Amino acid sequence: MSPETTLLLARSQFAFTIGFHIVLAAFTLGLAQWLLFLEAMWLWRKQPVWLALWRYWSKIFALNVAMGVVTGVVMEFAFGTNWSGLASRAGAVLGPMMYMEVLVAFFLEAGFMGVLLFGMEKVRPWVHFMATIVVALGSLFSAFWILAANSWMQTPDGVVQSADGRFIPVDWLAAIINPSFPWRMAHMVVAAMLGTACLVAACGAWHLLRDERHPAARHMFSLSLWLLLVMTPVQIVLGDLHGENTRDHQPIKLAAMEGAWDPPPPGAGEPMRLFAAPDMAQRRNHWEVAIPDIGSLYLRHNLTGRIHSLNHYPPEDLPWVPGVFWSFRIMVALGLLMLVAGIAGLVIRLRGRLWRTRWFQWSMVLMAPAGFTAMLAGWGVTETGRQPWVVYGLLRTADSVSPVSPALVLGSLVVIVVVYLTLFALGLWFLLRLMSQPPHPDEEGVMPDVALRSGTGRT
DSSP, rough: OOOOHHHHHHHHHHHHHHHHHHHHHHHHHHHHHHHHHHHHHHHHOOOOHHHHHHHHHHHHHHHHHHHHHHHHHHHHHHHHHHHHHHHHHHHHHHHHHHHHHHIIIHHHHHHHHHHHHHOOTSOHHHEEEEEEEHHHHHHHHHHHHHHHHHHHSOOOOEEEEHHSSSSEEEHHHHTOOTTTHHHHHHHHHHHHHHHHHHHHHHHHHHHHOOOOOHHHHHHHHHHHHHHHHHHHHHHHHHHHHHHHHHHHOOOHHHHHTTOOOSSOTTTTOOOOEEEEEEEEEEEEEEEEEEETHHHHHTTTSSSSOOOGGGSSSSSOOOOOHHHHHHHHHHHHHHHHHHHHHHHHHHHHHHOTTTTTOOHHHHHHHHHTTTHHHHHHHHHHHHHHTTTTTETTTEEGGTTOOOOOOOHHHHHHHHHHHHHHHHHHHHHHHHHHHHHHOOOTOSSSOOHHHHHHHTTOOOO
């Protein structure tokens, strides 16, 4: 088998592992902030329902963290086994960022995880709340360093290349806060919250369908719908700003997102392509359905602005356009669906029928995976769109793969697929089992009203 086969297998293995891990990592990030909110409400309002919700989601949080750690470790080893070219040439930049993620974020988060999960009846309420704050901050710090490393690979800055092609940091602030990092960080954090909100809304809707008077189910459903209503427009604005950044720094990716092979006629703006079948061989679209000039509104904020077209670039510099094109549309479609759900929830709420509108509750149950599916589609755009570069414009993916036998990569890929699918199936089964049971205010542990007054059992 050829080196091209090794490259394809190595890319497939990394895509498979990161696809699983990113969902778990994003859910951990979103749940950490959700638990922080629930505990703050419990300490403030002193109502048993908030503690019941906190206990309920803390179990799911523990399960998700356990699965996420396992899937994340494999990716770390992949840099040395399958991507030694990247590790040797960009290790001086990526290594310290990954080290900071482990030292500052993961150790900080893991160190206080035990207090969060097992210390509710063993420490004072304010001590436990501080532990929850640290875990929530740790998840944000983890996202900070991982996204800083990824953003540097997308828009490299703050480095020079040595004679042997290695990247040497000369300005760490520029390397970390690189041109695409602020927008990618904000976009990802909001995406994690929206994905968590969709899942919490689905859980609340499921229990409302069984008992519309259940207080914890009402709280879950109501709060998650408020989050969808508020955060989805924020995400749309962030997506627009992120798109402008992509237009300025990765024009080929933007052209692939739009399926723009050729510039529009003189005097016309960019069309908004609703449907197309991009053809890499013929370098054009088949069965294109587009609205003239409308694309320029969100690309240039006018009706005549243009972007760079794909046919301006040589074939070897193009990503896989069909994947980028359709991943972008899946992400946008699901984002609009979440916006519609938030607005529909507001209308139904104002009519006083939020707990009794069963068709809407069933719709939210079906939307459980919408947020994380949109996030995966967005990462498909991000990672597929930068190809054939692993460090954009400076280091090609083909020059980053390890010189190993394709059979070894294939063997490890098969093992990872089997293990991950088994792990994910078991984890999903446990997750659905936990979520199928409604929260109860009288779950095991000290009742919150007594605990807050007396501090019984706490040191």
